[in-house]
Amino acid sequence: MTQKKYDLIVIGSGPAGFSAATRAIDFKKSVCIVEANHLGGAGIMNGALTSKAMWELSKDFDIASSVSRGYRASGIIANYKQVQKTIVQAAKQKQLQMLSQIETFSEATDTHGSLCLKYGWARFIDSHTIEIKRKDGIEQIKGDNIIIATGSRPREIPDIEIDQERIIDSEGIMNLKEFPERMIIIGSGIIGCEYATIFSNYKQTEVHLLDRQHKVIPYEDDDVSEFVSKSLENNGVIIHHTANLRTIRKRSDCLEVVLDYQDGHSTVIEVDVAVVAVGRIPNLDNMGLENVNIQTTERGYLDINDVCATDNFQSCNIFAAGDVSGHAQLYSVGELQGRFIVEALYGNQDYPLDYSNMSTLMFFKPEVAAVGLNEKACKSKGIPYKVATYSNSLINRAVAMRAMDGFVKIIVSDDGENRILGMRAAGPQASTLITSIAYQITQKNTLKDIRKNVHPHPSISEGVQECLRVFEGKSIYKPQAFPDLIKLKSWKPEIQG
Template identity: 85%
Template structure:
């Protein structure tokens, strides 16, 4: 059996693996990508792209069906199968773009590297050999260096069997044939709240959301959690706070869901579909880690160092990127790590990996974005801070858009340096607003560094400008006149 040899072998074609492979082309390297399922991984199919495409379509439908803007659309209806087709078209478009680039660089060249795509399950035989198992053959490939970028999958729930028909996880949503009449979503984190938003936007489904805590998105500050929860409820979602799932009983025509509440009472619900959305776990099973002496952490992830190398002296040529690395499970983190590994291997890394400016986007109604520290994190670390909040209802562009539900919240250090620590934004264009503050966090920016920036008018970003002016008492609209819309607070460890 002939064995192919490559400079770099990548397990997984998601954002980490694909970005690493494409960066290796720039260094004139030969690359083999091994993919066990869909090209692009969960970043494309059954994950980021498909769920966001579904959110965009649901938002458009929600706006079109609104009667609060002076017009009313007639004859508005929605077909779930056609929605699915549109979502699949979006995923296929991106997959074909990826495949087109792979084919473009599939032939050896003296001016750039080349890429080979192999479909199958990759398993380490030793630190320089991977076995690729597909339906029709088994082959081996060798590599000088390897990147484990196998991504993650939905976390299973004890005693709840995913049947992909009535009890599903996020990977089973595209398998639904129609809008369920009644649904319960188990889990009130980002994934759960996003799907609660999507299905409630269509107004075709009675949506229940199980929240084990007192507030959804419990790791965020109470003001943001309350904002998200309040808007979910106004969108028609029924939130069951402080509830635990006891059991799901399958009846011929429905699911019987038993919830136990913190105060001791129980509730029985009838639903048609249950979605389990309690997080994700890394895909590290059966890839031969034991053959190269790599162990997982107590949380089930790979332990990597500052250059994403696995913490193992036997296999110092094996790296890890993306969801398997134990860092935030974000597309941007995966892509950054994948590129960084290749640059560390074949080039000169100009800067160390920095996760402090990795923004999180939450596709709710309205959208929410977060970057850096929140108040809970600052208090946990004992960091004195000042926090200003400025409502979108004072921002001219938001008023013109008739989309004033939202705010900008910025946190700076209260140590005389006024270092930008974090930001939370809710409302239209929140995903774009977060970028400017993310950059300031990377550059260790301060109020002094950014207060002279002038934002265009009318723009949503003027909310950032005014929020920053609040710290210095220079905002055009004053907290005294609008105490519910503009706030400035401070916190110091000794005040606790």
């Protein structure tokens, strides 16, 4: 069997794999990308891009349907098939961009390397040989180095069969033929709350959200969790707190969902569709990892070192990036790791990997963004802190936009240094606000370093400026006048509570 040889083989074309492949051609390397399903992985299809396209469309529909802004639009309807068509167009556009780049670099030149895309299931034969299985046959290729970037898939619930018709996961959302009249979403993490937001925005579906704990997004501080929960309920979502799923019974005309609550009572509700959103697990099945002596962790992920190698970097040529690595399952993390591996391999590594300040965006109503430590993390680490919260309802731009739900919340160290530790923001342009504070955290900046910055008016970012001024008692609007809108408190390890 003829075996073509490459400098780098990348298994998976999601954000981790594609970023690694395209960075490698900068070093004039020959690269083969092996993809089992959709080009772009969950970063494009059935994941980040499609769900965010759906969120954007639902947000636009919600705004257009509003009757509180001085206008009333008539005859607005949402057709699920047309919504699907628009979402698929967005995904296809991105896939075509990726294919265009692959074709552009199909041949190596004096200035760049080459890219090759092969579809099929990849399996290790040895540390330099990959078998690609397709319907029409088997091919083997060889590589000096190999990156595992196979991503993840939705986690299943024991004894609950996902049929992708009535009981679906995030990969079955696009299988729906119309907006269901009644839906339950099982799981109150980011994915569950995002889909609850999307379907409730369209006002055609009665949305139930199953929350096993007392608050949605339980890893965030209570004020953030309560804000998200209240926003969902105001949007019509029915949240079942402290409830566990016992079973789902399929009836001819509905699904019977049995919920058991912590106080001992049970409830049965009828829905048309159940969405399982209880996290994701890595795609590492049937890859022949045993042939290269790679074992997974107890949680099923790959154990990587500080350069993403699956063993000692000096003796290992197999790396892992993205969701399979066990780090935060974020598009940005996968992309960062993919690029970093290539730079570590080919000699242009500028800085070590740092996962501590990865920004997170949560597409709710309104959107929520996070970076750095929250109060829970500070307390668990014993870090004394001060925290200021400033409501969007005091920010002129938010008032003008009639989008006053939201806030800016900034945490600084209470150790005399006033280092910026973290931020949470909710409301319009939260994703943009978070970037400025993420930079300040990375640079280990303090209040003194950034208080001279002047923000343009009117802008949402003035909320960051005013929130920072709260720490020094210099904000334009004072907590004494608006105790519910501006808050300042502190915590130290010796003052527990």
